[in-house]
Amino acid sequence: MTVDAPAATDDRLVQAGLAKKVLTRPEFGSIIGAVAVFIFFSLATENFFSVDAMSAVLNPASTLGIMSVAVALLMIGGEFDLSSGALIGGLGMTMALLTANAGLPVWLAMILSLALAVGVGMFNGFMVIKTKLPSFIVTLGTFFIVQGAGLGFARLISGQTTIYLSDEFANVDFAKWLFASTPFAGIRIPVYFWIAITALATYLLLRTRYGNWIFSVGGNAESARAVGVPVNRVKIALFVNVSVSAWLVAMFNTFRFESAQIGTGVGSEFEFIIAAVIGGCLLTGGYGSAIGASIGALIFEMVRQGLAFARWEADWFKLFLGVMLLLAALLNAWVRSRAQRAMS
Amino acid sequence: MKGRIWVALVLALVLVVSACSSDDSDDTTTTAAGDTETTASDTETTAGGDSQVSQTGFDFDLIFHDKDASGTFWGVMKNGFDAACDAWGASCNMIGDPDITKQAALVDTSIANAVDGIVLTLPNADALRDSIQRAADAGIPVVTINSGSDVFATTAAIGHAGQDEFIAGQGAGARLAAEGATNILCPIHEANNAALQARCAGVEAGATGATVNQVQIDVANLDAAFETIKTEVSDESVDAVITLNPDVSIRARDAIAEAGSSAMLATFDLGEEVLNSIEAGTILFAVDQQQYLQGNLPVAMLALNIQSGLVVGGGLAVLTGPGFVDASNVAQVKDGVAAGTR
Numbered sequence: 213m214t215v216d217a218p219a220a221t222d223d224r225l226v227q228a229g230l231a232k233k234v235l236t237r238p239e240f241g242s243i244i245g246a247v248a249v250f251i252f253f254s255l256a257t258e259n260f261f262s263v264d265a266m267s268a269v270l271n272p273a274s275t276l277g278i279m280s281v282a283v284a285l286l287m288i289g290g291e292f293d294l295s296s297g298a299l300i301g302g303l304g305m306t307m308a309l310l311t312a313n314a315g316l317p318v319w320l321a322m323i324l325s326l327a328l329a330v331g332v333g334m335f336n337g338f339m340v341i342k343t344k345l346p347s348f349i350v351t352l353g354t355f356f357i358v359q360g361a362g363l364g365f366a367r368l369i370s371g372q373t374t375i376y377l378s379d380e381f382a383n384v385d386f387a388k389w390l391f392a393s394t395p396f397a398g399i400r401i402p403v404y405f406w407i408a409i410t411a412l413a414t415y416l417l418l419r420t421r422y423g424n425w426i427f428s429v430g431g432n433a434e435s436a437r438a439v440g441v442p443v444n445r446v447k448i449a450l451f452v453n454v455s456v457s458a459w460l461v462a463m464f465n466t467f468r469f470e471s472a473q474i475g476t477g478v479g480s481e482f483e484f485i486i487a488a489v490i491g492g493c494l495l496t497g498g499y500g501s502a503i504g505a506s507i508g509a510l511i512f513e514m515v516r517q518g519l520a521f522a523r524w525e526a527d528w529f530k531l532f533l534g535v536m537l538l539l540a541a542l543l544n545a546w547v548r549s550r551a552q553r554a555m556s
Numbered sequence: 557m558k559g560r561i562w563v564a565l566v567l568a569l570v571l572v573v574s575a576c577s578s579d580d581s582d583d584t585t586t587t588a589a590g591d592t593e594t595t596a597s598d599t600e601t602t603a604g605g606d607s608q609v610s611q612t613g614f615d616f617d618l619i620f621h622d623k624d625a626s627g628t629f630w631g632v633m634k635n636g637f638d639a640a641c642d643a644w645g646a647s648c649n650m651i652g653d654p655d656i657t658k659q660a661a662l663v664d665t666s667i668a669n670a671v672d673g674i675v676l677t678l679p680n681a682d683a684l685r686d687s688i689q690r691a692a693d694a695g696i697p698v699v700t701i702n703s704g705s706d707v708f709a710t711t712a713a714i715g716h717a718g719q720d721e722f723i724a725g726q727g728a729g730a731r732l733a734a735e736g737a738t739n740i741l742c743p744i745h746e747a748n749n750a751a752l753q754a755r756c757a758g759v760e761a762g763a764t765g766a767t768v769n770q771v772q773i774d775v776a777n778l779d780a781a782f783e784t785i786k787t788e789v790s791d792e793s794v795d796a797v798i799t800l801n802p803d804v805s806i807r808a809r810d811a812i813a814e815a816g817s818s819a820m821l822a823t824f825d826l827g828e829e830v831l832n833s834i835e836a837g838t839i840l841f842a843v844d845q846q847q848y849l850q851g852n853l854p855v856a857m858l859a860l861n862i863q864s865g866l867v868v869g870g871g872l873a874v875l876t877g878p879g880f881v882d883a884s885n886v887a888q889v890k891d892g893v894a895a896g897t898r
Contacts (some may be wrong), residue, residue: 257669258669259668259669259670262668264667264668264670265665265668265669267664267668268661268664268665268667268668268669269665271661271664272657272658272661272664275657363747363772372750372753373747373748373749373750373753374679374680374748374750376682377682465657468686469656469657469660469680469682469683469686470682470683471680471682471683473656473679473680473683473748474747474748475654475655475746475747475748476655476656476657476748477655477657478655479654479655480655517661517662517665520617520649520651520662520665520666520669521665521668521669523615523617523647523649523669524649525649526624526625526649526650526651526652527624527625529624529651530624
């Protein structure tokens with residue numbers, strides 16, 4: 213990512229052909245991978261190619277995808293967030309404690325838990341910027357803090373580790389409609405959020421100045437700063453975006469499952485990163501795509517549910533999962549290198 | 557050159573996948589009675605296709621709340637499930653995820669996959685109620701097992717096989733108190749499992765005159781659990797430990813020995829090493845919920861319900877425990893553990 217090399221000006225102004233534009237996009241390989249995985253399970257299983265199966269894959273893929281898009285933006289900006297998974301459970305527990313135990317109205321609990329999410333994101337961002345420690349370590353700390361605080365407060369306040377919401381709190385019309393409805397063909401509302409968020413993030417990355425800032429802080433923070441990009445502000449905003457996405461997913465879980473449970477989301481943080489990487493993000497930052505992260509999430513969930521559809525001996529499940537993900541990643545990398553060579 | 561290596565790698569992995577899957581697709585085609593062949597490896601399914609006798613041809617999925625059946629406990633449950641499926645000529649798959657949202661997603665997948673019946677552990681009835689209802693609406697009977705004997709009746713499940721955790725805890729607590737325990741440590745190894753809380757609460761209710769202290773450990777990190785328990789029993793006033801998992805009990809046994817504590821030890825659930833320790837006198841007794849039954853009984857409950865509309869339990873849970881294993885009956889139980897049924 214060169215932002216400030218004047219010599220490159222001529223190259224940058226050259227209009228690329230449509231084929232080249234498509235083939236050299238970060239997400240191109242993942243699209244091929246998704247199609248391959250879809251065809252594979254459609255042939256290998258009896259029921260994968262059906263409307264029911266589509267909702268069985270899309271529903272869990274939606275929350276994974278929403279998180280993966282936010283994590284992809286953060287990774288393009290050059291940082292990691294390992295606290296994102298645990299935060300989903302922590303914020304759900306916050307909702308439950310504020311309503312079921314403290315008796316606050318649902319809308320107020322939503323605002324307070326959202327404020328907490330913003331706070332955690334800002335904490336992550338400020339810590340990374342002020343301490344100059346790698347975000348891998350800082351957010352690993354936050355990961356444990358969120359997990360421990362969630363359990364500690366849950367046990368202290370309620371004496372429970374699973375809190376059930378009574379109808380008074382769980383069946384609030386606007387929240388039920390906004391977070392837990394199923395408008396059409398078994399496709400739950402988070403899927404629509406997922407599509408909208410992916411479109412929004414893609415527009416942001418490719419069509420706005422802010423998107424250029426994200427690429428530049430992840431590509432080379434010092435040069436970005438030199439040309440006037442507010443590096444710290446961008447990075448903090450990206451961390452906050454991840455936490456707020458975790459809040460959104462926590463709302464989906466809370467109102468769908470009418471309960472909050474300690475441990476929800478823990479371990480998912482790596483799935484978010486994996487999905488982003490399958491979708492073309494580089495671990496080193498400065499390169500990637502939002503739509504790719506969404507396709508990465510779709511691949512991950514197609515493999516996970518597809519293996520359940522196939523009903524192969526479950527003892528081998530993790531082996532199949534690993535092999536399929538490696539295959540998808542290999543295909544992705546292979547397609548990308550071929551496409552770039554063919555076009556250059 | 558580099559391109560060829562990529563292709564070779566991809567091909568090798570494809571071969572691994574298809575090789576692994578081909579024997580299993582044999583199973584699927586033979587047991588799915590009356591179905592025409594639809595699996596990917598059609599060409600390979602003919603060999604050995606007639607060797608298995610299929611009886612019911614039902615497809616049953618068991619969906620539990622752990623990452624896989626690698627632990628002692630789930631492994632025995634899987635043995636029970638597989639044995640019953642063999643006996644009924646059913647095709648069975650046991651799959652799990654500790655995250656409740658993902659467990660619910662697996663139930664939805666089983667429904668979309670049009671299986672004939674679902675066996676489901678119930679760590680959180682509220683979270684799974686909707687999915688169980690959807691299965692029932694689709695005409696797929698659900699039997700819940702393991703956790704949740706007190707709440708399964710609020711779902712659309714046709715029955716439940718499990719242990720009432722509070723009652724089991726009470727029995728264990730009473731026994732510890734009778735042995736003279738006054739300060740009991742109860743390590744909780746899965747923070748999100750309400751059944752474990754119920755066990756500790758039961759111990760507290762049953763152990764008259766004793767105090768019970770919980771401590772949080774992680775069954776996925778037994779080395780850390782060992783250190784935590786060792787620190788706790790270094791306090792000499794702790795005179796009893798009751799663990800809630802066989803793998804944890806072994807670490808607790810070692811932690812008690814290494815800390816030089818004289819605390820007595822009891823545990824929930826069995827394992828080979830637990831029984832050796834009961835024989836050696838380092839573990840006083842084990843509470844047995846007979847999880848083999850929790851895997852085994854639901855297959856009959858589902859098959860009989862599908863075939864004849866029969867319902868087991870009359871709306872109440874079928875209790876698979878508690879049984880107690882101590883020095884008096886350990887030899888008999890050991891034979892069962894070696895056979896994978898206890």
